[in-house]
Structures are given as structure tokens and as C-alpha cells.
Amino acid sequence: MDVKIGLEVHVQLNKLKTKLFCSCSLDYHKDEPNTHVCPVCLGLPGAMPVLNEEAVKAAVKVALALNAEVQPVTIFDRKNYFYPDLPKGFQISQYDMPLAKGGYVVIETENGEKRIDLKRIHMEEDPGKLVYKGSITTAKYSLIDYNRSGAPLLEIVTEPVISSPKEARLFLNKLRIILEYLDVFDSELEGAMRVDANISIAGGGRVEIKNISSFKGVEKALTYEITRQKNLLKRGMKVERETRHFDEANNITVSLRSKEEEQDYRYFPEPDLVPVYTSEFIEIAKAELPEMPEEKRERLMREYGISLEKAKILVLDPKMADYFEIVAKEVDPKVAASWIVDVFRGELNYRSMSFREAFNVFKPEEFVKLLKLFLEEKITEKGVVEVIRKKLDEGGEVEEIIEKEKLYAIPKSEIVRLCKEAIEKNPKAVEDYKAGKKQAANFLVGYVMKATRGRADPAETAKIIREMLEKLT
Ligand SMILES: Nc1ncnc2c1ncn2[C@@H]1O[C@H](COP(=O)(O)OP(=O)(O)OP(=O)(O)O)[C@@H](O)[C@H]1O
Ligand SMILES: [Mg+2]
Ligand SMILES: [Mg+2]
Known part of the structure; x- marks a missing residue:
């Protein structure tokens, strides 16, 4: 059956010094929750965002390295939705004028190279982090840490051209390597890359599994989904378009909500930011591209x-x-x-x-x-x-x-001497060898190895012994 997978990869530009629209430090991973915050990233009324140009530069670098077309003008939009990790009630993201379009990543599959095409790359701010005591499905309440709120994110969106969970993992691995080359990203930091994995089978509804934080998790969640969706189809049921959550502990996906439609977000241009003209950023990024x-x-x-x-x-x-x-x-x-x-x-x-x-x-x-x-x-x-x-x-x-550790090799002359000694002291083994029992030579090698406490090179010793024995016969 025809499996279609498309990934939305959220990459935190976590090597930058400050957040996307304020000067709060991004170096928050070791600090207490809610200590790297200000009116802008807390979304307090009246606070004004100011674009971090280093983030644009880093984003352009990524787009170029992924062979994407950086757009001459790009603008930010408000994506409106309500969730506690988003105190403003909207996320500053990009919509119809993203930073870059197209691009591709080449992966190596068992059947040779495959090109994974990208749809677009856009910039957005990270929401805060919800912390659940226990798990998302069983916790009685959630805690919120806004240190992450406003961190610069890139969303890299692929076309639905990935055809297996394994390919998804290969793609993510390759992407991680490219990002690390660019030195804009440290994959080891918590929350560095989060993936929404979309999958449909045989023309069925697209199921989106949100916010998976490990590559293994992506592979497992997709594998589970393929089985689940195939079972539905077998029973003559329809796969509905929906958003699901991957339960890492149990290796299953569970339904969260029916997927919101684009119009639900009421996208409109962010009135507090001006359009970004990218030509200068492209020049700088090109010069710095490693x-x-x-x-x-x-x-x-x-x-x-x-x-x-x-x-x-x-x-x-x-x-x-x-x-x-x-x-x-x-x-x-x-x-x-x-x-x-x-x-x-x-x-x-x-x-x-x-x-x-x-x-x-x-x-x-x-x-x-x-x-x-x-x-x-x-x-x-x-x-x-x-x-x-x-x-x-x-x-x-x-x-x-x-x-x-007495690891110095025994000089060759010493090994030759010990080989001679082995032959002189073990006439029985020599007789056996002459009689055609070739493995008797191993016994003599063993003698030398023992005498040198394993420091002689066994292959070299065996060669010398055999040469000596051949001369005797
Ligand atoms: N039929 C399909 N089967 C599997 N994946 C699909 C299918 N159609 C689209 N996709 C993939 O789904 C993803 C859609 O991501 P995109 O960001 O464009 O929209 P979205 O998921 O609706 O929005 P949001 O960013 O709010 O989650 C892409 O990676 C795309 O390749
Ligand atoms: Mg998306
Ligand atoms: Mg999505």
C-alpha cells in the first residue's frame, strides 16, 4: 500500500545568544524555569518585538545549505490559537511569504541515493514548554516554563515524498548533520529538534503526530501508525484526518484532537514588524557558508x-x-x-x-x-x-x-630467537609438523606468545615459525 510521509521539523537555532524578538539569553538550559523572560517573550500587552538579525542570518545559511530559494522579501504573520504555552494568544510565524521555498536533502537508502524535496522553510518563535507531572495523558495539571518562549525556531517542511519510517530517520539524521556543519545548532541540547510527522496510506486522511522529540521516536510512531491505519482500512473503515500524540513510554499514538484547518488560525501579517529584505543577509551568509x-x-x-x-x-x-x-x-x-x-x-x-x-x-x-x-x-x-x-x-x-602496560613490541631479532628456542625445545611438535600435521605450528607460536606474555605479533610469529619449519623439512 502506498505510504506517504511528510515531516515538519522544528529546529531551534540554539547557538545564538538571544531570542528571536527580545534580548533574553538563550542560554537557559541549566537555569530555573521562568528566569529568562521579559515582557516581549511573556506576551505582555503593549510589548513590541524587535527582530534578531543574527537569527535571520543563521536561517538564511540553513536555507542555502538545503538548496532552498531564499525569497527576496519575507514577512512575519500571526498564527492565532489558544494554548497555555502561548500567552499572547498568537505565535509569530510565517505564512504565505516564508523565508525560503523548495530545496532538498539527499539521503542514502538501501536502494541508492534519494532526494527528499522540501516545501518551504520558515522562521517562527518557540512557544513555552509545558511540563507534565507524569505524562500528558494522565497528569492532573501542567506546569509552564517560559524560558523557551520566543526562542528562534526554523520550521523545515518536506513534501510528502518519504516512503517509510526508516527513510524518515535517515532524512532527520542527514538534516542534523547539515545543521551541525553550519554551527547554528547543537543537537544535544534539550528540545533542539522536534518533529511533527504526517502520514497517510492509500489516499486516506492525513494523520499528524505532533511534537516527537527523538528520531527513534519518529520512526516508532510512524511504524505504529502504519499498522493502525492498515488495520482500519482492512476493516473497511476510513482514516480520519486528525492530530495524534506519540506516547514514548508505550510506543503507541493516541488521538489528541481533529486537525485544525488553516482558516482556524486566522493568519494575518504581524503589524509590529516590517518586511525583511533578504539580499544583504544572503550575501553575508554565502560568505560564511562552510x-x-x-x-x-x-x-x-x-x-x-x-x-x-x-x-x-x-x-x-x-x-x-x-x-x-x-x-x-x-x-x-x-x-x-x-x-x-x-x-x-x-x-x-x-x-x-x-x-x-x-x-x-x-x-x-x-x-x-x-x-x-x-x-x-x-x-x-x-x-x-x-x-x-x-x-x-x-x-x-x-x-x-x-x-x-609493557606494550612495547618485542624487536624482531628477539622474536626470531624465541622462535628458534621454541623449535629446539619442542621436538615432538616439530616431528608432528614434518608428518603433515600443520596445526602443530600453532603450538610453537603459542610458546612464543607465552614467553613474551602476548606482546609478540601472532601473525608475524606464525610466519617466522612456518618458514623455519619449512627449512627443516
Ligand atoms: N497526504 C499526505 N500524507 C502525508 N503527509 C502529507 C500529506 N499531505 C501533506 N503532507 C505533509 O504534511 C505536512 C504539512 O505541513 P504544513 O506545515 O504545510 O501544514 P500543517 O501541518 O497543516 O500546519 P501546521 O504547521 O499548523 O502543523 C508536510 O510535511 C506535507 O508534506
Ligand atoms: Mg507546519
Ligand atoms: Mg503540521
Whole structure:
């Protein structure tokens, strides 16, 4: 059955200093509720909004990075509705003259690349936050925190071209990466991205699941909806257009209200703000636009000769790519890429650490030192992994850890000597080998490993042993 999904993604431009229409600080996440408020963001009568131009600049950057057409003139409208998180009784948003139209994001699905088209991108103010003791459906009352009220939001609206919950998640992941590249957004802050997910099946009514705060949540809510709607259709019932809520704890969606129609909002232009002419903002934003993931991917491959596969992973996180570039300037880039992508990334992940933190806990300069020791064969592959783990868990300097944990590789001459010793002391194993029992060589490798307490490179040792044995036969 034909599944259509369209997302409305609310992105908080949370790296800005102040709110969208007043000078209250956006740095409220660690503070008490209702401490970052003023007459403007509390919607007191007579208070006048003043547009934060930094927010426009950031919004234009996002629009450009998403390949959208920034409109020459954009205006703010009042979207009227009553809800306790909105003390003015209207939200300053945009309606028929949004900041940007069109645009797209390319995602990578199992069946290759897919382009997710965007409808529009507009600016609006965030409402306050309702806090429920327990859950939205069972709480006896709700609390309101207006610290968030008036925070600059972007609403990025896709066309209904997403065809599965998984695709929705891939889209959101890609969008998050792009936003982080632009440095206007920190995805780790509470409420950074909230999604309304719209879904219809086989031409049925559009169901909108409001305000989902995690990507996993979006995927789960949509999966649940597909099952629910298909069951209705099977029973010959109609799917009504409505707004639903995703209950994270129980992984189900529940009906909130029948969907309001556009006319219910009585949109009209905000009389307290003037139209915004965007040409200057576009110029500034273009000059400040950083290298985006696809460009970076191409450049890393060109400049460092690394594979597409590695480059694709490196650009998933601009901090990881930065880390790589510092290391790759000092050691063989291919070696750097494979250690950073295949090992270091996994070890960080396992400890829920990001590359941003890696810059503090395991400086790229130290990583260079470690890889140089590896390339000089002073430490084995196993030793490198050991150093990474110790350093992430307990800290310390690379060389200190190697000394302390006795991770210095045994010199080749020493291994050769021990291999000879293994052969001399184990005539039985040698006989077995000569008689065709090739696995007897493993016993001799084991001898060397034991003698070096595991510090010899097993593959290298096995090679030497086999060569020696072949000469004897
Ligand atoms: N038949 C459909 N099935 C699934 N999604 C749809 C369908 N038609 C439209 N959509 C999606 O629904 C979303 C509509 O968002 P939009 O912001 O334009 O309007 P809205 O939801 O009515 O308004 P509001 O911002 O007040 O929630 C878009 O992402 C669009 O792609
Ligand atoms: Mg919308
Ligand atoms: Mg909507």
C-alpha cells in the first residue's frame, strides 16, 4: 500500500545568544524555569518585538545549505490559537511569504541515493514548554516554563515524498548533520529538534503526530501508525484526518484532537514588524557558508587519497573529519583513516563519547604519536587498541601507558630467537609438523606468545615459525 510521509521539523537555532524578538539569553538550559523572560517573550500587552538579525542570518545559511530559494522579501504573520504555552494568544510565524521555498536533502537508502524535496522553510518563535507531572495523558495539571518562549525556531517542511519510517530517520539524521556543519545548532541540547510527522496510506486522511522529540521516536510512531491505519482500512473503515500524540513510554499514538484547518488560525501579517529584505543577509551568509558534507567528502578523497567508504563515514561528523585531518597531516592518511574510522570511532561510541570530547581526552597530536610508534613497529596493532582503551578509560600520556602496560613490541631479532628456542625445545611438535600435521605450528607460536606474555605479533610469529619449519623439512 502506498505510504506517504511528510515531516515538519522544528529546529531551534540554539547557538545564538538571544531570542528571536527580545534580548533574553538563550542560554537557559541549566537555569530555573521562568528566569529568562521579559515582557516581549511573556506576551505582555503593549510589548513590541524587535527582530534578531543574527537569527535571520543563521536561517538564511540553513536555507542555502538545503538548496532552498531564499525569497527576496519575507514577512512575519500571526498564527492565532489558544494554548497555555502561548500567552499572547498568537505565535509569530510565517505564512504565505516564508523565508525560503523548495530545496532538498539527499539521503542514502538501501536502494541508492534519494532526494527528499522540501516545501518551504520558515522562521517562527518557540512557544513555552509545558511540563507534565507524569505524562500528558494522565497528569492532573501542567506546569509552564517560559524560558523557551520566543526562542528562534526554523520550521523545515518536506513534501510528502518519504516512503517509510526508516527513510524518515535517515532524512532527520542527514538534516542534523547539515545543521551541525553550519554551527547554528547543537543537537544535544534539550528540545533542539522536534518533529511533527504526517502520514497517510492509500489516499486516506492525513494523520499528524505532533511534537516527537527523538528520531527513534519518529520512526516508532510512524511504524505504529502504519499498522493502525492498515488495520482500519482492512476493516473497511476510513482514516480520519486528525492530530495524534506519540506516547514514548508505550510506543503507541493516541488521538489528541481533529486537525485544525488553516482558516482556524486566522493568519494575518504581524503589524509590529516590517518586511525583511533578504539580499544583504544572503550575501553575508554565502560568505560564511562552510564546506558542506558532500564537498568535504570529495576533498578528503582528493587531498588524502582515502577511499569513498572511509570519507563517507568521516564526514558524518565534522569534528571527526577535523580530527582526521590533523592526524593525516602527520602520518600516512590511509593508516590514519582506518584507525580513526574503524577503531577509535567505535571505542568512543562504546563509551558514549563524541569526537568533540575526543579533542580533550585524546588530543589528535597524541594520536599522531601513537600511530607513529605503530608505523615504526614499536608497538603492535593489539598494543594500539590497548592504549586507546586505557587512555579513554583512565587518561594518561601515550608513552606512559605503553611503558606501564609493557606494550612495547618485542624487536624482531628477539622474536626470531624465541622462535628458534621454541623449535629446539619442542621436538615432538616439530616431528608432528614434518608428518603433515600443520596445526602443530600453532603450538610453537603459542610458546612464543607465552614467553613474551602476548606482546609478540601472532601473525608475524606464525610466519617466522612456518618458514623455519619449512627449512627443516
Ligand atoms: N497526504 C499526505 N500524507 C502525508 N503527509 C502529507 C500529506 N499531505 C501533506 N503532507 C505533509 O504534511 C505536512 C504539512 O505541513 P504544513 O506545515 O504545510 O501544514 P500543517 O501541518 O497543516 O500546519 P501546521 O504547521 O499548523 O502543523 C508536510 O510535511 C506535507 O508534506
Ligand atoms: Mg507546519
Ligand atoms: Mg503540521
